[in-house]
């Protein structure tokens with residue numbers, strides 16, 4: 001079963017396409033847990049992990065996830081674009097949406113989006129290997145590779161899959177890296193960790209953004225991240241959804 005956590009129309013807040021009107025489709029489930037990202041108060045529950053923990057923890061939030069069919073997904077997209085006279089970007093996110101990459105409903109939906117000529121970005125942790133030859137529609141997608149660093153709390157061998165990254169870089173239409181940094185990690189070895197991941201791909205853009213799901217938290221880290229980018233030649237990415245709407249959900 002393919003689980004959708006939420007869908008909403010907003011602007012992309014992060015990375016290469018920041019500011020672009022986009023329909024977000026957030027799928028439930030992830031192959032990682034990222035306990036290093038701390039505790040969050042979500043929907044009256046305390047959960048440990050990333051700021052998308054409501055899309056990761058099936059135990060805590062699974063009752064709110066919705067099993068969807070291909071027709072459901074097409075209908076959701078059609079509803080969002082009904083009053084628009086242009087095609088917004090589509091952002092496929094999670095959790096880790098590529099856990100469904102060979103699910104018949106998910107892969108058919110990707111084929112539909114490609115046939116309809118939507119520009120689609122998949123936000124992924126880069127740990128899952130896609131078979132681009134058997135599923136060629138995936139070649140038309142953009143991949144935001146949000147590979148996890150040690151601040152995620154996940155062990156190296158779980159959060160870094162070099163073969164999966166290579167397949168995505170070579171198979172996708174366009175790929176960029178996106179890292180979330182805290183002041184603490186910068187003080188230690190973020191540059192070493194990032195170069196270890198991106199060195200084989202000198203042509204790919206590397207975006208770094210500050211940790212934080214509240215404006216006050218972003219402010220603790222943003223200048224350090226900007227400085228870090230200036231030193232190492234990375235691209236600073238803000239988190240516009242946090243600046244504009246703070247902790248408001250579905251934004």
Ligand code: SF4
Pocket residue numbers: 030031032033034049050051052053056094095096125148152
């Ligand atoms: S990989 Fe991403 S979605 Fe999954 S737990 Fe880590 S931060 Fe959350």
